[in-house]
Amino acid sequence: MPDTQTNANGERVLADLNALRAIGAYKTGVHKPTFSEPHRQSLDWLVQKLPDAGLSATIDGIGNVLGTSTKAGPKLLAGSHLESQNYAGWLDGPLGVIYALEAARVLNADPSVKGAVEVAAWCDEEGHFGSFLGSRSYVGQVTEAEIDAARDRTGGRAMRDALAEMGLSGRARVAVEPGRHVGYLEAHIEQGDTLESSHLAVGVVTSIVGIWQYRINFSGEQNHAGTTRMAVRKDAGLALAKFCVAIDERFPDTCGPRTVWTTGRITLEPGAPSIIPGGAEMLFQIRDDNPAVIARLEELLRTMADEASAKGPCTVSVEKIRTGAPAMMNAGFQDAIEAASKAVAGGRSIRMPSGAGHDAQMLATVMPAGMLFVPSIGGISHHWTENTADVDIVTGAQVFVDACRRILSA
């Protein structure tokens, strides 16, 4: 395939991304929670743009925007999401939607390209109301009861009320049409520093890691912080601290090369300055794309808990509260992205897993899926300073469009 064919228009891509940034702007980022006014305006903006790519646009009953084509030939679904975390960055989500829009604009109008790119903006990937609600709905995993119960985690607004205010009450939800698509392709900022620190332009995602989450409980004895001698205390908070340090010491010998683990929340009971904590809890998360690694680490965790309980004075229990199977990216799609990188980005790409979750992991349950990463400056994400150099945004768009062309012609 020659490299001289029509490709992404970098200026148009940057202009579109900046147009979306202007809706709900916050400092250099955006504040665009799901079903907020800026989110609604962003969906409408996309609906207005899709016809330029030869696509018919609809917003479905859960807030997914879908652009469909009547062009003959294979269809490749591409997209990401338009809402943001609270007071967060401008590229997390919109980058993938605009790349998909650009690919559709370039390829759908090109009679030499067999088939078309269809565009999706999945609603609430950021989880204001639930977990991947839009893409999960599309793959058939969201019930009406789940929507009935969903509330905004920040303000508590019921999802049904939010849908009504968006004018979406009673609309059907669009579900995957088996056989319609050859697969799904999504671009995203890396949200880490692997590409930047290696001076690379493109990450070819091999898998989206699974997330395993544990609630680790420490049970001691609540007592008076003034009258209880150190020697007889059963301080659940101290037991927790020792356990955190032990994880830090022992996990590196057992983990895989890319495993990450995080204690994100700690609670002491009752949490008063003059009371020795009788109970303590930590939320602990492990991510890896290899379930065998997770299994080893979980066994280590349980062994450590048993050892700590046997040693005393507190008892430790480990409860698994979330199991997330990793999503493998399609091998052919990885090859297409790598070939596109060689063709238009000097081959400055690397294969890597995604440590963060993305809509692609939901789509991967029903069709071949692939992901492309562009560098994140300083690896920063979920913060208004999140950014990517313009040159990297443009290069990424060119690789993405070229990869779509290769997949459609495969």
Next chain:
Amino acid sequence: MPDTQTNANGERVLADLNALRAIGAYKTGVHKPTFSEPHRQSLDWLVQKLPDAGLSATIDGIGNVLGTSTKAGPKLLAGSHLESQNYAGWLDGPLGVIYALEAARVLNADPSVKGAVEVAAWCDEEGHFGSFLGSRSYVGQVTEAEIDAARDRTGGRAMRDALAEMGLSGRARVAVEPGRHVGYLEAHIEQGDTLESSHLAVGVVTSIVGIWQYRINFSGEQNHAGTTRMAVRKDAGLALAKFCVAIDERFPDTCGPRTVWTTGRITLEPGAPSIIPGGAEMLFQIRDDNPAVIARLEELLRTMADEASAKGPCTVSVEKIRTGAPAMMNAGFQDAIEAASKAVAGGRSIRMPSGAGHDAQMLATVMPAGMLFVPSIGGISHHWTENTADVDIVTGAQVFVDACRRILSA
């Protein structure tokens, strides 16, 4: 002094304590927050009882009950408090009030005893609305502005509203009358296990420890728990855990024989399972009756923080938020309690500091003060299972009455 004089009536003491337990009973303890209905009834109960001891009773404008005598001779002030922590024990407070009442009943009617015991029930020792409000008011340390601002820490009710509902609005607060009292004596359950584990009946309190409190802050870098490699993380929560463990390892070499220290509260920012904490905070408390020991430990704490900051990747800062000078108990009062223990309890006493705060530390700022402890079963306090064996309650009462007699005749 002969040991055969009229002494405490153990059955009467137990009956009175059980009468107070029946007001606001919760399981085997009580739920009697300051200015609750059971608290009001308990104050009224005491007001009804004080004339039996030859005392005139008043409730002052902050809810202190004071029983005053017109008997000639020296006056010894004695008492404790009647409210409880939420859902807590039956003896923390009432024991000292009933011992004082019993001492007044026995000694004020005895013409051979020169002078009288006067009784006080200090309001809100348990700190529902403030810190030692009743006894601090009596020693002149509470302003009207502090009362204006005070609110119930559980329900948020304004103290002014609570005082109005108690019928105490506009009443004068009674202040210490310089020269009136030879001193103040208070009995209390130990709230620790020193007496029980040594099979002793009486603790002769040497001092009430000071409480120093610190806010220790850890500053790292908030980041995505999936995309940030372990090697580049600046996890403030992990830094906090390591600091807790380091305190546990290093404090024992520097502390005094009775120092206690406690991390009562830990907060991670932002405290979400998928975000590496960028900030963390612990509330840390040290108690000792020797300020030199505290000074050494505070220096160690600051050294450890500097070392941790220098080592990285997080910075640690230590902020002192409370300095509490220890209150020394009067040497003559200690001797009187010890002599009483020899006379009526077979000398089964030990001198010990109080690790908990008590109204006696406020009274000690304006007059000689002493405290007597009785054993706590299992060292439990601030819990409804708090208890003391009846035989220990009765022995304690006898020692208390005898100690009062000795102080009045000194």
